[in-house]
Amino acid sequence: MSGQGKLPEAREAREARIPAGLRHALLRWVVLALAVAVWEMAARAHASVYFPPPVRIAHHMYDLWFSGPVRHVFLTEAAVADILPSLGRMTAGFALASVAGIALGVAVGRSRRAYAVCNPVLQFARAVPPPALVPVFVVVFDFGTPMQIASIVFSAVWPVLINTAEGARDTDPLRLDVAAVLRLGPAERLLFLILPSALPRIFAGLRLSLSLSLILMVFSELLPGTANGIGFTLTDAQTRSDLLTVWAALVLLGALGHLLNTGLLAVEKRLVGKGRATV
Numbered sequence: 001m002s003g004q005g006k007l008p009e010a011r012e013a014r015e016a017r018i019p020a021g022l023r024h025a026l027l028r029w030v031v032l033a034l035a036v037a038v039w040e041m042a043a044r045a046h047a048s049v050y051f052p053p054p055v056r057i058a059h060h061m062y063d064l065w066f067s068g069p070v071r072h073v074f075l076t077e078a079a080v081a082d083i084l085p086s087l088g089r090m091t092a093g094f095a096l097a098s099v100a101g102i103a104l105g106v107a108v109g110r111s112r113r114a115y116a117v118c119n120p121v122l123q124f125a126r127a128v129p130p131p132a133l134v135p136v137f138v139v140v141f142d143f144g145t146p147m148q149i150a151s152i153v154f155s156a157v158w159p160v161l162i163n164t165a166e167g168a169r170d171t172d173p174l175r176l177d178v179a180a181v182l183r184l185g186p187a188e189r190l191l192f193l194i195l196p197s198a199l200p201r202i203f204a205g206l207r208l209s210l211s212l213s214l215i216l217m218v219f220s221e222l223l224p225g226t227a228n229g230i231g232f233t234l235t236d237a238q239t240r241s242d243l244l245t246v247w248a249a250l251v252l253l254g255a256l257g258h259l260l261n262t263g264l265l266a267v268e269k270r271l272v273g274k275g276r277a278t279v
Contacts, residue, residue: 052244054251061248083252086229089145090217093152097209101157102202105164106194115165122162130155130212131219143225152216156209163205167198203268210264214257 036054043053065079075083108114108122134151141147171194195202221231230249237245 050243052247056244057247057251060244061252064245064248065252081228082230082233086217086221086231087256089148089220089229090152090213093149093217094156094210094213096149096153097156097213098160098206100153101160101205101209102164104157105161105202105205106168106190106198108161109165109168109198110194115169122158122165126158126162130216134216134220134223138223143223148217148220148226151220152213155216156212159208159212160202160205163201163208164198167201168194170201171197199268199272203264203272207261207264207268210260211257214253214260218253 040053040055043051065076065083066074068074068076068079072080108118130151133154137147137151137154141150217229218231218234220226221229222235226232230253234246234249237243237249
């Protein structure tokens with residue numbers, strides 16, 4: 001019995017020496033390494049031209065995009081032509097959608113009548129598949145960057161708007177009564193009461209919108225009339241049957257999505273706190 005009792009104690013002592021955050025990070029990297037190793041072995045075993053091993057994809061990505069000079073942050077000319085325009089469009093669309101979604105969400109959420117009137121429209125707009133709206137924006141804006149940014153904004157604004165409205169509606173009434181007793185003005189209530197209370201829901205909407213922005217950015221660059229960007233590179237490589245570049249673009253998109261989501265999550269934890277951050 002004494003030997004059995006020492007095992008859990010020893011395990012708890014080891015876990016106490018390793019912080020929980022570090023353990024989770026190590027576990028994530030171990031799972032990722034195992035997945036890549038399985039992919040590598042399976043690809044080499046089948047030796048299919050359609051499924052190259054990850055080592056070849058990584059080497060091709062390095063040669064194509066990240067083997068540039070130090071003064072250009074190791075970015076090649078292809079990276080400047082392919083990656084930066086896409087990130088610029090996505091950033092512009094996501095920023096506009098975030099600002100508009102938060103502003104309109106607070107306005108709708110703090111008014112019961114406005115929320116009751118607008119909620120059916122918001123739910124309808126959210127249910128429309130984002131790629132289905134791209135032809136509409138092609139007609140309105142024609143092909144080009146304005147169309148691409150507009151399609152990102154219109155599709156990415158709804159998660160932020162709806163989540164912000166829900167967060168603003170859920171503000172503790174007792175706190176609002178205290179604010180009224182203290183005679184806080186509308187701007188003070190907004191900055192010190194409503195927005196902090198709605199932050200967890202706002203960030204939940206922002207993370208959904210970030211994913212939609214990345215998807216719409218790629219989809220809009222697949223259309224005719226686009227001359228650069230990751231989506232254009234993907235289409236061009238597919239036309240030339242350059243499957244290695246196709247896989248490189250797909251891996252790059254996955255890495256960008258993960259990095260952007262991780263960065264937004266870090267900002268959320270900074271502003272909201274670990275205990276209330278969404279996962």
